[in-house]
Amino acid sequence: MLYTLVPIIRLEPLTLGADHIALDDAAGEAWKKSLQAIHPRWLPQLKESALLAEEDSAFCVAGGVFDYQRGQELVFDGEEFTLSHCAEHFVNFLMEPDQCLQLVAEHRDLLANHNGTAEQQAHLATLCSWWEQGYRVMFLQHM
Secondary structure (H helix, E strand, C coil), rough: CCEEEEEEEEEEEEECCCEEEEEEHHHHHHHHHHHHHHCCCCCCEEEEHHCCCCCCCCCCCCCCCCCCCCCCCCEECCCCCEEEEEHHHHHCCCCCHHHHHHHHCCHHHHHHHHCCHHHHHHHHHHHHHHHHCCCCEEEEEEE
């Protein structure tokens, strides 16, 4: 599987930041699972195909292919891209940045065990930086 962690830099209109963390290998998959095991709502994932609104579909994840361009801001303003209702609910479900930082503080020892490589430590530092800036973080699964 391919995944991207990306900060939500604005809620209105929803804007995904250009900065991102790509998890495209087995090590990334293992790191993702170790983080998600800490708390069920800490870093939930959403299929990227569920981001876009599907006017002719009653189901959030039906149809549609979304080609997320890593390294570019992505604005869901209803002009080029319209956010699906499913994705809106997902964003509202995400933990607040201060709650995420609290989990980091509470699980510092566990995180130290799961972030042994320099790359993993850099990823965690990036996540913390985003939360410190007040950004929520979206975990996208690419097909």
